[in-house]
Amino acid sequence: MASDSVIIVLQTQERSYVGAEAFISYLQELVSNYDADFNIAGILPVLLKNNSQVDQSILEQAEAEFDKDNIFKNVVKNMERLKRYDIIGIVDPDLKTQKHDMHDMRVDALYKKITNEFVERVGKDE
Template sequence: MVKKIVFGNFKGGVGKTTNSVMFSYELAKQGIKVLLCDLDPQANSTQLLNRTYTKQHKSTLDFQKTMMVAVQDGDLRPAIVEMMENLFLLPSHVDFINYPDFLELKFPLGTENYKEARIAYFQQLLKEVEDDYDLIIIDCPPTISKFTDSAIYSSDYIIIVLQTQQRSLDGAGAFWEYAQTFYDNYPSTDFDIAGILPVLMKNDSAIDNQIISDAIELFGTDNVFDHIVKHSDRLKRYDREGISDKDFTDKWDYHDTKLHTLYTEIADELLSKIGGLS
């Protein structure tokens, strides 16, 4: 059965998008069929994967239909594009900013359970395609919004990405509390928090180590990933130029190997935290 994972934090710029894409990429390389859903109208996940595709194939991804149009048509399948073997993308676009207005028109005041109906709509559409995949990863904006609520409502697990700075820790705590309140408010949901993923701002920094210690004290040892995404200039390069892959380029070095090995190990830890895939 497919498992659906949301990457979140209520602080922007913490590496949430980068990590949702890197997890998707490494798991796909392991032979797991992954669908990455970009539920952020800023479309950062879409842009990163488009740059990756262009880097590897010397051409851009062909988007036949935007996700907003697909949502309006009630069928996500025509908007899904294949990035590479085992990795598929439900891309976002600037028109997805209209999603909340669309939901208000589709489920107006007076509709039975209209609040839940609005945030449950994406889950209903996702159900029609989810059996095509082993794992679905959802990236959402760092805001309390219909985008984030739709993502959480659709999820089985949540990963909170924690960059080692105080505002990110505050945002992680707020997201944790919001998820718990969300769970209480919508009994039909059934998700767990898979863990807190630490992302270092600076390697071997005292404040970074203190933030991780604070996170362990706040969330509990078992809820914080053992692996840590260390500060990496190569990862920044991937954000700008696309992900390097030795199967597509001869410009591959030790730093690429080290980074992909790290994400393979973290992906394995993620699978362990969610009980694997069956």
């Protein structure tokens, strides 16, 4: 394997939830059949719609099945800016040469939190 850790991204929709279950089974097969050595850093929720009952229900299902401690505390919420990055590319607010606004700074802050949480989770397993 070319990775020490895996993050499972879970969009808050039923198909993605079922896909996460299947992916975890696949990862277990890698360990069982090939002695793969990696850890699952956690499940990163990505909301399709903020404050939606469906999204909340999927999150609750995931917490019940996968254990709340395995779910990232930082959640990627639906943001128009993320869709825009597909078109214009990611804007780095730390680079003074790139034009950015408060929305770019908000996305950057969220991803820094997710990165820090990932590093913390991986550090626990070492």
